[in-house]
Amino acid sequence: MSELIEAVRAGRTAEVVGLLDGMTDAERRAQSPGLKALRKELRSARWDAASRRAYPALHAAGAACQTGAAAAASWITAADMRWSGLSPAVLLHVLGDRDAEWLADVAHRIADRPASAWVPYELMAGLVRLSGCPVPTTDAYVRGWVQHMGGTWPRGDTILDRLRGDAYLTDLVAALFETHDIGNALEWGAGDGPNSWSDALARLTVEGALDRAATVDACVARLLRGGTTADQRAFLRVLRSLALTREEQRERVADWSALASDAASVVASHAQSVLGSLALDSELTYRQLAEVSEAVLFRTERKLVRAQLVLLGKVLARDPAAADELLPAAAQAFEHEDADVRERALKLMERHVKKVRSAEVRTGLALAAERLGPALRARAVATLGAAPVDATATVYEEVLPPVPRPARLAPAPSSVTELAEEVGAAMAADAGVTGFERALDGLVRHAYGNREDLLEALEPVVARRWWADPRYLGADRRYGDLRHGMLEAADALDLVLATLCEKTRTDTLHSGLQQGAPTRNCVHAALSRAFEARVWEVAYRIRTEPLPLLLSTPTWSTGLLEPDELVTRLDTYRRMGARVGAADFAQALLRVRREDRSVAEAAARRASALGTAEGTRLARWLTAGKPLPPVVRRRTSGPRILAESGEVLELQEDFPASFRALGRPVSAFGESRYCYHWSNALRAQWPAMVPERRELLAVRLLRDLSGLAVDDTRGTASVLPLLAESGGEAGEATHLGVAYGLGARHPEDRLAAVDALPVLAARGQLDASRLGADLGQLVRRGAVKPTRLAESLRTAAATGANATIWGLLSHALPVLLADLATDGPTGPIRGLGDLLAVAAECAEQSGARGELPHLACTADRRGASRLVREARRLRGALMPVEVAA
Known part of the structure; x- marks a missing residue:
């Protein structure tokens, strides 16, 4: 050496x-x-x-x-x-x-x-x-430079001092404006003070170390490109620190217009203020102001839209000649989603329409006013000459999505090469029920009759698995010693692959088959134990007595298994003299379709004729009638409303021990708080285990779903569309789960709940009174924030489900308005005006009529708050036509 x-x-x-x-x-x-x-x-x-x-x-x-x-x-x-x-x-x-x-x-x-x-x-x-x-000037160098310059230095000098001494200042500042997602680094530890990047760059332009025109151009161009919120905020701060002169602002009118139209709200607001200042100083043409107004009024942010309407009002008050150009632009607000914006736009028209000189413009404004709701349109008839509403001309028609059709699973791949590709894909990403079940069934079938070719085809897949690396598993250890069960669906395929590759001990497989992995008594334990039992059985049988095929592979993507198909598989087992796996057969029974009684009874006769114990058991199961849902009752805990269920005796008889827990009572509070079932990929498998017993699953997921709204957790709502497409009764637990999803913290979770809502409605399984009352109580208890709920319901209504959403709100709002009517100690719930606005919109669109309890008390309150305005608007929409006249 x-x-x-x-x-x-x-x-x-x-x-x-x-x-x-x-x-x-x-x-x-x-x-x-x-x-x-x-x-x-x-x-x-x-x-x-x-x-x-x-x-x-x-x-x-x-x-x-x-x-x-x-x-x-x-x-x-x-x-x-x-x-x-x-x-x-x-x-x-x-x-x-x-x-x-x-x-x-x-x-x-x-x-x-x-x-x-x-x-x-x-x-x-x-x-x-x-x-x-x-x-x-690469990404890594510029980021390193920013962090180095902005870091805490022992000498106590400032960013400005450090930048002054940098020989490459010009090149690196130019690159800074081209670097994506650098905003957090620019803002970290500096803020807005004298030791900030924005202040330092502005002072360097004043000193002449940086060319001012080039810096301003680069900053504006960076904002025009868009990017993360942190980037937009940081570079806007730089732009403000540069304190552009009026001449510099005039030179970039096109840029301000583009930013006001399309940039993030904070940047658009700045651009809007610059344009407003120019407009009020007569440095914008009417055409330029009209064009930017049309774009801004199309935006969803109410603050920006209201500010633009105020600007138009100021310009029109000062110069009546602008009416022909600006009022048609303001009419764009007639289609805004916010009712307050629409009313403000109408008031602007009413105030300035007499200044219009062109008959053509007047006609255009009258036509635009026909896009207003009934109440505002009635005002527009007198002021703008709009055509009156013809109550008999149109009849509202609810638009709900077609009932989803489940996809039929294709047979398992007949080629080992194709199977290896599907197994690799299922393990690399969430392949859902379809990908997982096809991969598992394919492994079982080819392990039975084509094992050597299967192992050869699987070599590239196995080589990428961590348990195939000798550094992780030595001679004394084998894969399969799962201390916390299967954390996601890929773990199940890992166990089967490790068994095929002789990386598991037979005693480990036997122990897993008999006892399963150690698991805490969390609310999901019954589901995870049943899921794992089938996989442990598959792995053990591959080692000791391979199965020819899986009985429990579903026919449909929802997990349902056709009765005739199960009978045919049992007949195959009989002819081959193969022994049926207990867990595999139990899962097949839970999946077999029983709701269609004629199909079930015909299949039961075929099953009895097989002359096997499993055939007789299947016949008895199919003729037992439709699956009965568990008895569910409510419990409350702090802001939450939860549910618990009683025993399902049908699942306690003639089922393996690993499946009986599915039929045992579920407590809302008794289970362990320690739970490892964090994977949404694993949760996505559970609806397919009990496809005709929706409430059995929903009651076990309800606490997770409540966390979406109460604890601001993320991701669990992805199961809601699957629940909506499942079979069985949609009862207390399902409706409460959807309610929590509609009030979730994160937009993607709210969208999942919005997807589930019209599916339940289209299938005739949505109880609007129950869900509405649940929503009212959850808002009242503070579990669901009204603003989040309003956003979800507005999104659902925009798909054409106005009557459905009105049906929910007509039962939710009385709960909330009752406290207001009695002058409860807490006062109005924040965001209640948003819910009333959605209700008014849905009532106007669907033509709902009648009285809403406690609405009149709110509408008669003094003042002009959003709550009171929307209550009056809703009352006006619900009044019969003859009364309104």
């Missing part, structure tokens, strides 16, 4: 540097093979004490002994060297004797690495300084 290698292995970095300093280039190159061999050796035990001690010295020695710039850059930035802890100063020292061109090449190569490579900025900057090369 050479002296250098010995010093590296011992971790004596100072000695290594001294040895390198005394070597010629040829001697350094001669050490490279030994260093590479040592690196390979250390990789296998990267985190032990000897490796951690050796890596800093290895990092320095390997970099110094590389001949080519590419090899040196690769060594320096390698993933295994990333956390070596070696100081950049040491690397600069050992590389400092190379020629400038070589150093420049290395500098640019390591600067080209992604920022995730965590190359120290001090190293990149040091190489640039040593070589004298042009500064790199």
Whole structure:
């Protein structure tokens, strides 16, 4: 062993540097093979004490002994060297004797690495300084520069002081405006004060260190490109710090118009204020103001739209000649989703319509007013000449989505190559019920009759699994010792693959089959135990007595299994003399379709004729009648309304122990709080386990679903569309789950609930009075925020389900208005006006009529708050036509 290698292995970095300093280039190159061999050796035990001690010295020695710039850059930035802890100063020292061109090449190569490579900025900057090369303006270099300049320095100087002394200031600032997602780094630790980036860049333009025109152009262009919220906020702060002159603002009217039309709200608001100032100083033409107004009034942000209407009113009050140009633009607001905006636009028309000179413009305004709702349109008849509403001309028709049709599962792949591809895809990403079931059935079928070819085809898939790496599983350990059960569906396929590859012990498989993985008594335990039992059985039978096929593979994507298909599979087992798996058969019984009694009874006769115990059991199951839902009762806990269920005796008889827990009572509070069932991919499998027993699943998921609204958790609502497409009664637990989803914190969860709502309605399974009352109580208890609920319901109504949403709100609002009518101690619920606005819109669109309890008390309150205005609007919409007249 050479002296250098010995010093590296011992971790004596100072000695290594001294040895390198005394070597010629040829001697350094001669050490490279030994260093590479040592690196390979250390990789296998990267985190032990000897490796951690050796890596800093290895990092320095390997970099110094590389001949080519590419090899040196690769060594320096390698993933295994990333956390070596070696100081950049040491690397600069050992590389400092190379020629400038070589150093420049290395500098640019390591600067080209992604920022995730965590190359120290001090190293990149040091190489640039040593070589004298042009500064790199890559993403990694600019990010490193920003963090270095904005960091806390021991001298206590400011960002401005540091930037003044930077020789590459102009190039790096220009690159800064081109760097994506840099806003957080610009804002971190600096804020708006004198030590901020925005203040420093503004002062450098004043001092002349930066060209002002180029900086302003770059900043505006950066805002026009869009980007993350942090980027928009940071570069807007820079733009404001530059304090543009009126001349600079006039030069960029087109840019302000584009930003006001399409930029993020905070940027659009700034652009709108600049344009408003120009307009009020007569530095915008009417045509320019009209064009930007049409775009801004199309936006959803009420604050921006109201500000634009106010601006139009000011311009029209000052110059009546602008009416012909500006009022048609203001008419765009007649189609805004917010009723208050529509009313403000109508008031603007009423105030200034007499100033219009063109008959053609008047006609256009009258036609535009026909897009208003009934109440506002009645006002427009008198002021704008709009045609009156003809109550007999149109009849509202509810638009609900077609009832979803489940997809039939294709047979398992007949080719082992195709099966291997599907297994790999199912493990790499969430393949849902269809992908998982096809992969599992295919593995079972080919393991029975084509095992050697299957193993060969699976080699590329297996090679990527962690348990195939000997560093993780040594000779004394085997995959399958699952301490927490299967965390996601891919774990089930992992167990089957590991069994095929002889990576599991038979006693482990037997233990899993008999007892399952240890699990806490969480509310999901019954579902996870039943899911896992079938997989453990498949793995054990592959080792001991392979199954020819799975009885429980569903026919449809919802998990339903056709009775005739199950009878045919049982007949195949009978003819082959194969022994049926208990868990596989139990899952098949839970999936077999029983709601169609004629089909079930015909299949039962065929099953009885098989003459097998399983055939007789299936016949008895099919003739037992439709599945009965569990008895569900409500319980409350803080702001939550939860549910618990009683025993389902049908699932306690003639089922394996691993499935009986599905029929046991479910408590809302008794289960352990410690739960590992975090994976939404795993939850997506559960509806397909009990496809005709929706409430059995919903009651076990209800606490998770409540967390979407109460605890601001994320993701659980993805199961709601699956529940909506399932079979069985949609009862208390299902409706409560949808209610929590509609009030979820995160938009994607609210959209999942919105997707589920019209599906239940289209299938005739939505109880509007029950869901409405639930929503009212949840809002009243503080579990659901009205603003979130209003957004969800507005989205659902926009699909054409106005009558459905009105049906919900007609039962939710009385609960909330009752407290207001009695002057409860808490006062009006914040956001109640938003719910009333959605209700008024739905009532107007659907033609709903009648009285809403306690609405009159709210509408008669003094003042003009949003709550009172929307209550009056809703009362006007619900009044019969003859009374309104």
